[in-house]
Amino acid sequence: MNVGGKGHIMIKEAGECVPEQGGVGCGRSSGGRVSFPEAAQCLSHPPSYTCVRASTHLAPLEEIQHKLEEELKKQQMCNSSAEEISVQILPHPRIPDVLLLPVDGPRPVKQLSSEVVVGAQCGSAVLRGAHVFAPGIVASPKYMKAGDVVSVFSDLEGRCTRGATSFEGKRVFVGNGVAQMDRSRIFCTGEPPKGIGVQMVEPLYQSPSFDGVLPSLAFLQNLPSVVVGHVLGPRPGERILDMCAAPGGKTCHIAALMEDQGEVVALDRIEIRSIGFFKTPKRPPFPPESFDRVLLDAPCSGLGQRPNMGSTWSLKEICSYQPLQRKLFHAAVRLLKKGGVLVYSTCTVTLAENEEQVAWTLDTFPCLTLQPQEPHIGAGGMLGAGLSPEQLRLLQRFSPELSWDQTGTDRAAPLPCRADRDTIGFFIAKFLKN
Numbered sequence: 001m002n003v004g005g006k007g008h009i010m011i012k013e014a015g016e017c018v019p020e021q022g023g024v025g026c027g028r029s030s031g032g033r034v035s036f037p038e039a040a041q042c043l044s045h046p047p048s049y050t051c052v053r054a055s056t057h058l059a060p061l062e063e064i065q066h067k068l069e070e071e072l073k074k075q076q077m078c079n080s081s082a083e084e085i086s087v088q089i090l091p092h093p094r095i096p097d098v099l100l101l102p103v104d105g106p107r108p109v110k111q112l113s114s115e116v117v118v119g120a121q122c123g124s125a126v127l128r129g130a131h132v133f134a135p136g137i138v139a140s141p142k143y144m145k146a147g148d149v150v151s152v153f154s155d156l157e158g159r160c161t162r163g164a165t166s167f168e169g170k171r172v173f174v175g176n177g178v179a180q181m182d183r184s185r186i187f188c189t190g191e192p193p194k195g196i197g198v199q200m201v202e203p204l205y206q207s208p209s210f211d212g213v214l215p216s217l218a219f220l221q222n223l224p225s226v227v228v229g230h231v232l233g234p235r236p237g238e239r240i241l242d243m244c245a246a247p248g249g250k251t252c253h254i255a256a257l258m259e260d261q262g263e264v265v266a267l268d269r270i271e272i273r274s275i276g277f278f279k280t281p282k283r284p285p286f287p288p289e290s291f292d293r294v295l296l297d298a299p300c301s302g303l304g305q306r307p308n309m310g311s312t313w314s315l316k317e318i319c320s321y322q323p324l325q326r327k328l329f330h331a332a333v334r335l336l337k338k339g340g341v342l343v344y345s346t347c348t349v350t351l352a353e354n355e356e357q358v359a360w361t362l363d364t365f366p367c368l369t370l371q372p373q374e375p376h377i378g379a380g381g382m383l384g385a386g387l388s389p390e391q392l393r394l395l396q397r398f399s400p401e402l403s404w405d406q407t408g409t410d411r412a413a414p415l416p417c418r419a420d421r422d423t424i425g426f427f428i429a430k431f432l433k434n
C-alpha cells in the first residue's frame with residue numbers, strides 16, 4: 001500500500017526496498033514484492049515472539065533473564081497442571097538490552113457457546129498475551145456470572161453496542177477465558193468497571209502475561225521501538241527532548257541509556273501518566289537550540305501495528321498526519337543544537353509519512369543530513385520518494401510483510417534469526433544538524 005502525498009491512497013504492490021545493512025545474516029529476503037492482501041494478512045497476525053526491554057542499567061541482562069524465567073515459571077505453575085514447566089527466553093544477538101520470548105500460535109482452540117465481545121484494541125492486546133480488562137468488554141451473555149467459561153471475540157469495526165447481550169457483526173475469535181465478574185458489575189453500576197474482566201486460559205496465541213512481572217526490570221516494547229532509543233544514542237549528562245512521549249516507553253529507555261544522569265524533557269498533547277518522575281518544571285516555549293538530541297516519535301496512521309485486523313479510518317484521517325508531522329519537524333529542528341541529533345520514527349507503512357517526509361525534510365532544512373543508524377537491523381527505505389540509493393540505505397524500515405510466510409514454516413526458524421523481520425511495521429530516520 002502506498003499512501004501518496006497528494007491525498008490519495010494507491011493500493012498496489014508494495015515498493016521495493018533497498019537491501020538491508022548489517023542484518024544478523026539469517027537469510028532475510030529483501031526487495032521482495034508483496035500483494036496488498038498478503039500484507040494485510042501479515043499485519044493481522046501478531047509477531048511470533050514477545051520482545052522485552054531489560055533495565056540493564058539496574059542489573060546485568062543474564063540476571064534479569066534468570067529472574068524473568070523464575071517469575072514466568074511461577075505464573076505457569078499457577079495456571080497449569082503440567083509437571084514440566086519450561087520458559088524459553090533468549091537474548092537478542094545484537095541489542096544488549098533485549099530479551100525475546102517465543103509466542104505459541106495460532107493454536108487449535110474450540111469456540112464455546114457463551115460469548116464475550118471486546119473492542120478491537122482490547123482484542124489485539126489479547127492476541128499479544130494480555131487478559132481482558134473490564135473496560136474493554138462491550139457485550140456479554142445476559143446472565144454471565146464470575147467463574148463462567150466464555151469465548152472472547154474482537155469487534156473489528158467497533159459496531160457492537162455497549163451492553164449488548166450478543167453480536168453478529170464482523171468479529172474475530174481470540175480465545176477462551178474465565179469471567180472474573182458478573183455482567184451487572186461490568187454494565188450496571190454506573191461507574192466505569194476496573195480490573196480484569198476475563199482471565200484468558202486458552203488464548204489463540206499463547207504468550208506470558210507481564211501484568212505485575214518485574215515492573216522495574218522488564219518492559220514490553222516492540223523491537224523497532226527499542227532500536228529507536230539506541231539510534232538516538234543519548235549520553236549521560238545530555239539534554240534530550242522527547243516531543244511526543246506518551247505513554248512513555250521510549251522516554252524510559254532514553255533515561256535508562258543516560259543512566260539517569262542528564263535531563264529528559266518529555267512532552268505530549270496528552271498527559272504522560274507512566275513517567276511522572278521525569279516531569280520537568282520547565283515548560284515550553286524553550287529557547288532555540290536548547291537540546292542535544294530530539295526524538296520525534298510522531299503521531300502517525302499506525303498502519304504497521306500488529307495485530308491489526310482492519311482499520312476503520314477514512315482516507316482523510318490517514319492523510320491528516322503528514323502536515324502535522326511537518327509542523328512538529330519545524331519545532332524539532334528549531335530546538336535542536338548545532339551538532340545535535342534528530343531521530344524521526346513512525347509505526348506506519350506509508351510512503352507519505354516516511355520516505356516522503358525525509359525527502360521534504362532534507363529539502364526544507366538544508367542544515368540537516370542523514371546519518372547511519374546503529375543498530376541497523378531492518379531493511380533500507382522504500383523507493384518512490386525521490387531519495388537516492390545512498391539515502392535509502394541510511395533509513396531503517398521494518399516491513400514484516402516482505403518475509404511473511406503464510407504456511408507458518410518460517411515460525412520454525414530459530415527465534416533470533418526471525419526476530420528482526422517478524423516485527424511491527426516501523427520506520428526510523430536519523431539526522432545531524434550541521
Ligand SMILES: C[S@@+](CC[C@H](N)C(=O)[O-])C[C@H]1O[C@@H](n2cnc3c(N)ncnc32)[C@H](O)[C@@H]1O
Nearest residue numbers: 244245246247248249250268269270297298299
Ligand atoms: C507514536 S505515539 C508516541 C509513543 C511514545 N513515544 C512511546 O514510545 O511511548 C505519538 C504521540 O504523539 C502525541 N501527539 C499527537 N499530536 C501531538 C502534538 N501536536 N504534539 C505533541 N504530541 C502529539 C499523541 O498523543 C501520542 O502520544
